[in-house]
Amino acid sequence: MDNQIKLGCAPIAWTNDDMPELGETNSFEQCISEMALAGYKGTEIGNKYPRDPEVLKSYLEIRGLEVASAWFSAFLTTQPLEEVKKAFIEHRDFLHAMGAEVIVVSEQGNSIQGQKTVPLFEQKPVFNEKEWKRFIDGLEELGDLAAEKGMSIVYHHHMGTGVQTTEEIDRLMVSTDPAKVSLLFDTGHLVFSGEDPLEILERYFDRIKHVHFKDVRRDIAAEVQREQDSFLTGVKKGAFTVPGDGMIDFAPIMNYLARHQYTGWIVVEAEQDPDVCNAFEYALKAKKHIDALLHKEEVR
């Protein structure tokens, strides 16, 4: 089968920038060495990574790793556009120097994803009409800036933000120019939110240019909702895990991606407490699970 899937891994399972106490003692070199040892070819970027492109390349190249992308927090609904653009250009230029082709963007205006005591399922932001307009217009401008370097922005729908549900993703997709705004498909966030990942994949496959694979532990996700926990409390309790270790059936998802010749990165991104779930062991478990699914596609 002629697909061009590249498998990467995110550093968030070793060291969690949203909750630095998780994996505080895991070093940058341990993280990238273990990713490479588990067989991944790419990484996203964490706070412990050197920010000088030449220095970062010197660590990654000898381990056979490329930079797949990195997250950008946009505040289009709450900050002046010029400020957002300035921060975005710096981020874009860094990723461009690292050879990445896509830029992960998530709107964080009024987001509750980083607020440790705000209940995730009760208080997510809902954009009003004015916010939707600011958000969409601003996002397309970021898309134009990315295009200046031959890059694309991939929008990250996310729990606890204004673009979380199927309805919100639909609105984002119909309101934006496909040439300017692409989509990031994150299995874990869709399932945690109660959405159907296959439905989103099938509907927006043509716009999906980056994929995050994480799984969800059904009982813990239900507990987070019942106990009115925050997003970060949910992460700490173990709501997310790697593909093959939770409730999501990745076979039809992988089948769809492979059959439709998805070209781009699939990044395993499963934030959980590394003191409870060793990051290397789980990265390896995910790699084996994905390889087995890919192999099944190849022999069909």
Ligand SMILES: O=C1C[C@@H](O)[C@H](O)[C@@H](O)C1=O
């Ligand atoms: O892509 C992501 C980046 C993280 O910082 C975030 O909180 C995580 O859940 C995610 O999907």
Ligand SMILES: [Co+2]
């Ligand atoms: Co993600």
